[in-house]
Amino acid sequence: MQLIQEQPSPILVTGAHRSGTTWVGRMLASNPQTAYISEPLNVLHRRGVYRAEVKRWYTYITQENESEYLPAFQELIKFRYHFFSEAASLRSRKDLLRMGRDLSIFINGKLRNQRPLLKDPFAVFSAPWFAQTLNCRVVITIRHPAGFASSLKRLNWPFDFQDLLKQPALMRDHLEADRADMEKIQADDIVGQAALLWRMIYRAVHSTLRLRSTQGGARQLFPHSKIVRHEDLSRDPVAGYKSLYESLGLTFNDKVRDTILNSSSSENPAELSQKKVHSVKLDSRANLDNWKKRLSTDEISRIRQLTEDVSHLFYSDNEW
Numbered sequence: 621m622q623l624i625q626e627q628p629s630p631i632l633v634t635g636a637h638r639s640g641t642t643w644v645g646r647m648l649a650s651n652p653q654t655a656y657i658s659e660p661l662n663v664l665h666r667r668g669v670y671r672a673e674v675k676r677w678y679t680y681i682t683q684e685n686e687s688e689y690l691p692a693f694q695e696l697i698k699f700r701y702h703f704f705s706e707a708a709s710l711r712s713r714k715d716l717l718r719m720g721r722d723l724s725i726f727i728n729g730k731l732r733n734q735r736p737l738l739k740d741p742f743a744v745f746s747a748p749w750f751a752q753t754l755n756c757r758v759v760i761t762i763r764h765p766a767g768f769a770s771s772l773k774r775l776n777w778p779f780d781f782q783d784l785l786k787q788p789a790l791m792r793d794h795l796e797a798d799r800a801d802m803e804k805i806q807a808d809d810i811v812g813q814a815a816l817l818w819r820m821i822y823r824a825v826h827s828t829l830r831l832r833s834t835q836g837g838a839r840q841l842f843p844h845s846k847i848v849r850h851e852d853l854s855r856d857p858v859a860g861y862k863s864l865y866e867s868l869g870l871t872f873n874d875k876v877r878d879t880i881l882n883s884s885s886s887e888n889p890a891e892l893s894q895k896k897v898h899s900v901k902l903d904s905r906a907n908l909d910n911w912k913k914r915l916s917t918d919e920i921s922r923i924r925q926l927t928e929d930v931s932h933l934f935y936s937d938n939e940w
Contacts, residue, residue, distance in 0.1 A: 629757050630756045632740065632757070633759045636741055636761075638771040638775075645658070647879065648737055648759075654737040654870065655725050657739070666706060666718065668701055668722055676787060679746065680745045685789065699727075701723050706722070745821070747845070761848055765924075771911075772814045773810050773814070781805060794820070794824045811919050815927050857880050857883070920940070
């Protein structure tokens with residue numbers, strides 16, 4: 621296992637998809653100390669950015685299988701862009717524009733010695749590997765389980781648990797207890813899928829990144845990791861991001877403050893159009909309780925029942 625330390629430590633922003641990783645990543649990237657790189661572990665990622673093949677959503681990387689992924693990540697955090705691999709995949713003008721954007725990010729990152737900022741929800745199970753092997757500072761976003769489920773319901777985004785079931789190491793290390801639930805969940809049960817996925821992700825987060833017991837009590841396993849709640853950032857974005865900036869050793873200035881205020885302003889829509897699901901301009905406070913309007917009382921009760929053994933670690937009774 622090789623530890624990368626030649627440049628400022630990379631930052632990984634991860635958590636379940638639809639949990640605020642894009643918002644957090646974009647706000648951290650509003651400072652020129654960082655270079656924003658989006659979702660290398662997305663199965664549809666751009667090969668110019670990350671040359672390795674990714675076959676499964678939420679790919680689990682450990683020392684056992686790192687030979688498939690480590691060389692490509694070493695190149696990525698050194699801002700080595702694979703021009704010819706990307707050029708071979710171009711199919712449209714939009715692809716060409718994305719290539720120009722990504723190439724510009726890599727060139728600037730290298731010339732300005734920026735910190736690579738990887739925004740990737742699909743890295744959440746692999747976060748310990750990113751911390752240990754790539755020396756990443758890890759930020760985990762978490763969103764209320766009902767908020768997460770309501771977002772997937774509104775977008776009609778199901779999840780195929782075969783992507784998890786067909787990863788033996790992930791099942792062995794984290795998810796074997798959930799095998800039966802994953803195998804019996806219905807393909808059209810988006811609310812149930814969301815609750816199950818939330819429970820599995822954040823149980824793994826708590827057990828691997830948060831605390832481990834020692835003879836002297838509990839200690840943080842990865843002291844440079846930080847868990848941030850989407851709701852806390854939404855209620856007080858400036859204070860929340862200022863604290864996050866400080867914890868990561870980034871400079872919080874007036875430009876950053878203005879960017880955060882612009883992204884969370886009450887003048888922004890309270891709910892995003894389904895054509896702009898990745899936009900970061902939203903009335904953050906108005907968005908907090910949207911799940912109470914989207915979900916029925918029975919759906920909320922079901923989500924709470926399915927996630928309660930984990931959700932109580934992050935959310936109190938009065939937040940339901």
